[in-house]
Amino acid sequence: MKAAVVTSFTAPLEVLDRAVPEPGHGEVLIRLETCGLCHTDIHAAHGDWPVKPHPPFVPGHEGVGIVEKLGDGVTDRTVGERVAIPWLGYACGECRYCIDGRETLCEKQHNSGYSVDGAFAEYAVAAARFVVPVPDGISSLDAAPLTCAGVTTYKALKVAAIVPTERVAVFGIGGLGHLAVQYARIMGGSVIAVDVEDAKLDLAMDLGAEHTVNAATVDPVAAIRALGGADVALVLAASPRVFEQAFASLNRGGRLICVALPADQEMTVSIFETVLKGISIIGSIVGTRQDLAEVFALHAAGRTKIIAEPRRLDQVNDAIAEVLSGKVLARLVFEY
Numbered sequence: 001m002k003a004a005v006v007t008s009f010t011a012p013l014e015v016l017d018r019a020v021p022e023p024g025h026g027e028v029l030i031r032l033e034t035c036g037l038c039h040t041d042i043h044a045a046h047g048d049w050p051v052k053p054h055p056p057f058v059p060g061h062e063g064v065g066i067v068e069k070l071g072d073g074v075t076d077r078t079v080g081e082r083v084a085i086p087w088l089g090y091a092c093g094e095c096r097y098c099i100d101g102r103e104t105l106c107e108k109q110h111n112s113g114y115s116v117d118g119a120f121a122e123y124a125v126a127a128a129r130f131v132v133p134v135p136d137g138i139s140s141l142d143a144a145p146l147t148c149a150g151v152t153t154y155k156a157l158k159v160a161a162i163v164p165t166e167r168v169a170v171f172g173i174g175g176l177g178h179l180a181v182q183y184a185r186i187m188g189g190s191v192i193a194v195d196v197e198d199a200k201l202d203l204a205m206d207l208g209a210e211h212t213v214n215a216a217t218v219d220p221v222a223a224i225r226a227l228g229g230a231d232v233a234l235v236l237a238a239s240p241r242v243f244e245q246a247f248a249s250l251n252r253g254g255r256l257i258c259v260a261l262p263a264d265q266e267m268t269v270s271i272f273e274t275v276l277k278g279i280s281i282i283g284s285i286v287g288t289r290q291d292l293a294e295v296f297a298l299h300a301a302g303r304t305k306i307i308a309e310p311r312r313l314d315q316v317n318d319a320i321a322e323v324l325s326g327k328v329l330a331r332l333v334f335e336y
Contacts (some may be wrong), residue, residue: 003121004316006113007056009047012317019127021117022072028128030083035119035318036062036308037145037332038175039238040087040261043115045320048263049208050270051200053114061087061112061331063119064140064146067131074128082140083114083131084147085119085295087286090127095170098323104285105237120316122336135300142299142306145175145331148286150295153180155287156189156257160232164188169230170209171220171246171262172237173200175331180234180303181207190229195237196326203307203329215245224249235262243267252277259284310335 001020004013041059043049063085065125067077070320077083081336091098098106112118112126113155134143136318153176162168168189170180177195185208193204204212213223224230231254233246238260247256249271256279273279287295307330311319319332 001122002313003058005056005058006045006053009045009052009055013045013320015314016120016306020123023069023125026074026128027065027071027125028083028131029069030063030065030085030124030126030131031068032063032065032119032122032124032336033140034062034144034336035110035334036148036175037311037323038062038148039323040148041112041113041120042320043261043263043321049125049261057113058068058117058120058123058124060118061085061114062149063112063124064134064143064147065119065124067122071206075099076208077128077131082134084134084143084292085124085126085131086147086151086289087111087219088130088288089116090130093129101288103288111179120313120334124145130289132186132289132296135296137300138296139311140178141308141333141335143296144333145179145306145308146295146299147292148301149176150179151292152176152259152284153234154183154295155291156180156234156259156284157183157232158291159282159284160234160255160257162187162189163233165190165324166231167192167196167228168232168234169224169246169249170204171235171242172326173197173204173287174236176236176259178203178207178307178330179304180236181209184234186298186303187284189232192224192230201330207305220245223246230254232257234259237263240264240267244269247281248280250277250279253279255280255282257282257284284326307331308333
């Protein structure tokens with residue numbers, strides 16, 4: 001099979017011939033049809049984060065494909081079933097976080113395309129309990145971005161506890177942001193889209209944003225405050241400065257939802273303002289299997305729209321360069 005492999009944090013990915021893996025106990029073998037390119041895959045390939053993956057490895061955690069073989073002990077999946085491989089590749093199922101519905105906080109978790117090989121390949125093995133069935137009526141091209149970009153922003157906005165009519169500022173309109181705009185609208189929010197590219201802001205308006213702010217031409221904090229301030233600020237742009245701008249744009253009782261993971265990890269906020277204005281700072285990391293099932297159900301019902309462009313796996317390094325340029329409108333998806 002063909003697989004895009006990280007052999008070094010300082011070298012481009014290599015598309016190599018590898019043996020098709022065999023599913024172990026509790027695993028399934030999946031013939032991939034698509035896999036989205038997430039910025040996390042780029043961080044993984046470059047070794048940007050404190051806990052690093054170990055080359056050689058295969059990135060990819062937005063994989064969608066067909067189950068071709070069952071490992072020993074698998075009873076809840078069937079050959080021929082179409083499933084998604086999300087970031088949460090495995091959790092123990094026994095710790096306090098797994099038991100109370102916060103499996104994405106499990107300290108024994110495995111992450112697809114990071115601690116275990118992922119879906120930048122024609123085949124992948126995955127834990128049967130942690131792949132998620134993809135409903136009929138959703139194309140594999142659409143299902144891939146929903147598997148991370150969708151479930152990550154959906155979960156983040158769930159924990160924001162949006163009250164209908166609250167103003168929700170989405171900082172960063174792209175693969176995640178174009179879905180965040182839609183989920184915030186579904187939850188009753190009035191959306192302010194913030195980006196530095198007019199094309200992305202136009203897309204946000206098409207998807208339901210009520211206001212846009214181009215942070216390259218105006219002070220986003222002043223612009224949002226002129227609109228009445230934000231009650232929720234969701235940060236999807238990997239820059240500490242953007243987190244600080246989002247915090248400064250919040251009203252009293254506002255919630256700063258931190259999702260993006262910049263290589264430079266530190267932001268500065270005022271303790272005084274946090275306390276006196278009753279601001280909450282909340283970290284949100286992807287979503288559970290149930291969250292992803294809800295994301296798929298919303299899309300199957302016609303409530304969301306995916307903006308994605310297909311690419312071939314042998315274009316992986318060019319695709320990464322496209323994403324890093326900031327010019328990609330939403331999501332790039334590898335098709336096999």
